[in-house]
Structures are given as structure tokens and as C-alpha cells.
Amino acid sequence: MKPLSAKEIYGNWATLLLPVNADNSIDYPALEAEIDLLIFMNVNGIYSNGTAGEFYNQTEAEFDRVSGILADKCNAAGMPFQIGCSHMSPLLSLERLRRAVSLKPSAIQVILPDWFPPGMSEIIDYLEVMAAAAGPVGLVLYNPPHAKKQLCPEDFGCILEAGIPLAGCKVAGGDKEWYRTMKELVPGLSLFVPGHHLATGYTLGAAGAYSNVACLHPGIAQQWYQQMKTDIDKALELEKRIQQFMNECIVPYIREQAYSNQAVDKFMAALGGWTPITPRLRWPYKWIPEAEVAAAREHGKRLLPEFFRTHAHV
Numbered sequence: 001m002k003p004l005s006a007k008e009i010y011g012n013w014a015t016l017l018l019p020v021n022a023d024n025s026i027d028y029p030a031l032e033a034e035i036d037l038l039i040f041m042n043v044n045g046i047y048s049n050g051t052a053g054e055f056y057n058q059t060e061a062e063f064d065r066v067s068g069i070l071a072d073k074c075n076a077a078g079m080p081f082q083i084g085c086s087h088m089s090p091l092l093s094l095e096r097l098r099r100a101v102s103l104k105p106s107a108i109q110v111i112l113p114d115w116f117p118p119g120m121s122e123i124i125d126y127l128e129v130m131a132a133a134a135g136p137v138g139l140v141l142y143n144p145p146h147a148k149k150q151l152c153p154e155d156f157g158c159i160l161e162a163g164i165p166l167a168g169c170k171v172a173g174g175d176k177e178w179y180r181t182m183k184e185l186v187p188g189l190s191l192f193v194p195g196h197h198l199a200t201g202y203t204l205g206a207a208g209a210y211s212n213v214a215c216l217h218p219g220i221a222q223q224w225y226q227q228m229k230t231d232i233d234k235a236l237e238l239e240k241r242i243q244q245f246m247n248e249c250i251v252p253y254i255r256e257q258a259y260s261n262q263a264v265d266k267f268m269a270a271l272g273g274w275t276p277i278t279p280r281l282r283w284p285y286k287w288i289p290e291a292e293v294a295a296a297r298e299h300g301k302r303l304l305p306e307f308f309r310t311h312a313h314v
Contacts, residue, residue, distance in 0.1 A: 001075055003137045004106040006167045009190040010207040011044030012198075012225040013082070014214040016070060017269055018054045020280045026062055027277075028069065034275050035073045041219040046074060047109060047210055049084030051144065052265035056088060057282045063096055071103035086111040086142060090126055098133050107138045107167055117149040124162045131165050138167025140190070142210075145172045146261070153178060157185035170210050173197055179204040195221065196246050199239040202228045213242060215265045216300075217272040220307045238306065245303045249296050253288055263287050271297045272307060 016038075019030035038046050048070045049055035049063065058066070067083050074081035083105045085096040090113040097108055110130055112118055118126065131139055143151050151171070159166060168190030173179075182191060183205050193201040195211030214221040228235040250268065253259040259267075266279040267288040279287040301308040 001078070001080060001104055001106045004080060004167070006138065006188050006190040009045075009107060009138070009140070009168045009192075012195075012208060012214055012218070012222045013045040013047050013192070013210045014038050014041075014043045014218040014221070015050045015052045015210060015265070016046055016048040016066070017052050017215070017266055017275070017277050018058075018066075018282070019277045020054075020282050022280075024283050026058075026066070028065065030277055031066065032069055032073070034277060035070060037275060038218055039073065039077045039079050041222060043214065043218050043222050044208065044225070045080035045082065045106065046070065047082040047084060049086060050109070050142065050210060052215065052262045053084060054262060054282055055084050055086050057285075060092070060096070064099060067100055067103055071105065075104060080106040082107045082109050082140060084109040084142070088114045094130060094133060097130060101134060101137055105137060107140050108134050109140045109142050109170070111142050111144075112147060112149050114148055120155065120158055123149070123155075124159065124164065127159060127164045127166070128162075138165070140168040140170060140192075141166055142170045144170070144261075153181040153185050156182065156189065160186050160189075168192060168207070173201055173206070176204060179206070196239070196242050198225065199228055199232065199235040202235075203232060212265055212268065215268040215272070216304075217274050217307045219274065224306075238304075241303050245300055248303070249299050259288055260285055267293070267296075271300055273297075 017034065019027035021027050048066055070081055083100040083103065085093055085100050085108050087093040087096060093110055100108055112123060113126060166189060170192045173193035190207045192208050192210050193206045195209040195213035198209040211221055224235060224238060250264050253264050263281060269275055269277055270279050270293050279290060281287040
């Protein structure tokens with residue numbers, strides 16, 4: 001694939017969930033089947049090694065194999081894809097990026113160094129080196145709510161003023177004033193927000209989502225994004241029900257039982273039933289038991305029949 005410009009990075013991007021065997025190894029045949037399904041569902045793009053891809057818990061050989069499988073399949077199918085080259089270590093992240101460039105991704109995702117919160121001069125230095133190593137491949141900065149350094153719109157403005165050629169960012173989003181400030185300070189940045197806020201974000205200038213909603217069902221999430229462009233009122237109504245589903249079925253696992261974000265992402269994929277991947281995470285993180293899928297799925301069917309009307313691969 002050719003590198004994508006910022007304006008070409010948009011829509012519903014599906015995460016590549018990491019299939020994990022009972023012995024804690026990666027199930028590579030299941031990974032290949034998952035990629036084939038995502039390509040078949042014609043999502044706007046696929047990205048590897050986000051949080052639910054468990055980038056923090058792979059050896060370098062595993063990272064290379066996962067990246068290679070994704071690149072081979074997406075390049076053959078003409079499917080846009082991004083490789084997540086994130087790591088808590090800036091040196092390992094840089095090494096991952098240098099190896100990933102040869103796979104011809106559409107863009108590369110990185111996080112900021114995460115052992116100690118970096119200052120702005122350190123952030124700029126880090127991103128300058130990463131951008132130089134990426135060459136023509138654009139950088140997408142993944143700055144989730146649990147990152148130790150939370151960037152505000154003014155921080156992104158500083159990064160732009162320093163000449164860092166960011167193509168996009170993945171952030172938690174904000175209110176109308178937040179969107180207004182982001183558009184004013186970094187107008188050319190591809191702005192991606194959480195999937196369950198995408199319809200509202202779309203009306204305020206968001207380009208898309210690296211989507212938790214796509215974990216539930218990538219094909220239906222893609223239909224929802226298309227609906228935003230043709231019937232925003234219906235898309236906003238669905239967003240309200242998606243958020244109700246999140247609040248009633250998903251958020252309690254995080255707030256009351258202290259499960260991780262990756263645990264609930266994989267649990268949602270099990271609820272959606274579009275992939276045989278189980279909720280299992282790699283050691284030492286705990287996953288939501290499969291025994292809880294059936295009850296949560298019934299609740300989901302009542303709130304979101306669009307996502308649960310079938311387990312067929314749409």
C-alpha cells in the first residue's frame with residue numbers, strides 16, 4: 001500500500017485482536033482468519049498492535065510475525081493498514097518502526113515513552129526521530145486516557161509548530177470547545193476519537209475512530225459510519241444506544257471489577273460473535289470469563305439489535 005496522507009485517514013478502522021491459545025501462545029491461524037474477515041467486511045482500514053492487540057506483551061519475533069501477516073494480506077487485497085509500533089521503551093518502539101517501514105503500511109502508530117511522563121522538549125525530540133525513521137510513512141500518535149502524559153490541544157499545537165509531520169492522532173476527544181481548539185491549532189491532523197462517540201465527533205470534525213465499536217462487530221460499525229454521511233440523525237440515535245450498552249454492559253467490568261480496556265474489547269468481540277477469538281488475554285492480565293457472554297449478549301440484543309441480529313459475517 002502507498003502511505004496515506006492525513007486527509008486519507010478516515011472512517012471506521014478495526015483493531016487486530018490478538019488470538020491467544022490456552023498455553024499463552026499466539027494462535028496465528030486464527031489471526032489470519034480474523035484478517036480475512038476484516039478485509040471481507042470492507043472496513044476503512046485495519047490496524048495492528050493497539051491495546052487489544054496486546055503490543056506491550058509480545059516478543060520482537062512475535063511482533064514481526066504479526067506485522068508480516070497483516071502486511072502480506074492487506075497489501076494483496078488493497079486494504080489500508082497501519083502497524084502499531086508502540087512500546088513502553090522508546091528504543092524498542094524505534095526498532096519496531098524501522099522494521100515495519102519495509103512492510104509498506106499506510107501509516108504507523110506510536111505512543112509516547114511511558115515509564116516516566118516526558119516533557120514537551122522530550123516529546124518533540126522523540127517524534128522527530130520517529131518521523132525521520134518512518135520516512136514517507138505518516139505517524140499516528142496514540143494518546144489514550146491511561147497514558148502517563150496526556151496531551152491537550154495546545155500540546156498538539158506545539159508539536160505542529162516544531163515541524164513534526166504527524167498524520168493523525170488517536171485521543172479521548174472532548175467537548176465542543178476541545179474540537180474547536182483542535183481544528184484551530186492542528187487543522188490538517190486526522191483526528192480519531194473513541195468509537196462510541198464517533199457520530200457526535202463526526203459532527204464536530206472528527207475524521208474517524210480506531211473503534212471499540214468495531215470490536216463488537218466491524219461490519220455493523222462500518223455501516224454505522226456510512227450512515228453518518230447520509231442520515232446523521234439516525235446515526236446519533238444509534239450512538240445513544242451504543243453508549244447505553246457501554247454503560248450498562250461494559251463499563252461495570254472496568255469500574256467495579258477492575259478489568260483492563262483490552263479485556264472488555266475482547267469481551268465485546270465475543271459478544272458480537274463475528275470471530276471465534278475468545279476473550280483470553282496473555283499473562284498476567286485477566287480476562288472476562290466466557291461464561292458471562294450469554295447474559296451480556298442478551299442484554300445487548302435488546303439495546304442494539306443492529307449488532308446482534310445475526311452472527312453471519314456481513
